[in-house]
Amino acid sequence: MISIRFIAANGAITETEAEAGLSLLDAAQAAGMPLEGTCEGQMACSTCHVVIGTEWFDRLKDASEEEEDMLDLAAGVTRTSRLSCQILLSAELDGLEVHIPPESRDMQRL
Ligand code: FES
Numbered sequence: 001m002i003s004i005r006f007i008a009a010n011g012a013i014t015e016t017e018a019e020a021g022l023s024l025l026d027a028a029q030a031a032g033m034p035l036e037g038t039c040e041g042q043m044a045c046s047t048c049h050v051v052i053g054t055e056w057f058d059r060l061k062d063a064s065e066e067e068e069d070m071l072d073l074a075a076g077v078t079r080t081s082r083l084s085c086q087i088l089l090s091a092e093l094d095g096l097e098v099h100i101p102p103e104s105r106d107m108q109r110l
Pocket residue numbers: 025036037038039040041042043044045046047048070083084085086
């Protein structure tokens with residue numbers, strides 16, 4: 001199991017464990033995080049946007065161009081923003097720290 005620490009916008013910390021091979025979005029939703037994931041990993045929304053802890057960001061596989069394009073539409077994007085549906089959990093990510101952005105609504109539907 002991969003342990004993950006979610007930090008909500010209000011600072012509340014949720015520690016959880018998820019199986020390798022799951023997406024970070026699945027793990028976040030299972031832990032009750034408020035990520036809609038409207039398009040279920042099709043990179044057609046940005047409701048799964050999370051901010052990765054800086055010390056973890058470089059350990060992730062690089063984002064694809066499609067992911068970067070979709071991140072441009074997400075609110076509150078930072079240098080270590082990612083789409084959680086595009087991150088597959090693996091042993092190297094054990095202990096991953098993930099911040100849930102305050103604004104996780106789907107900007108495309110406004
Ligand atoms: Fe839509 Fe991740 S769930 S881009």
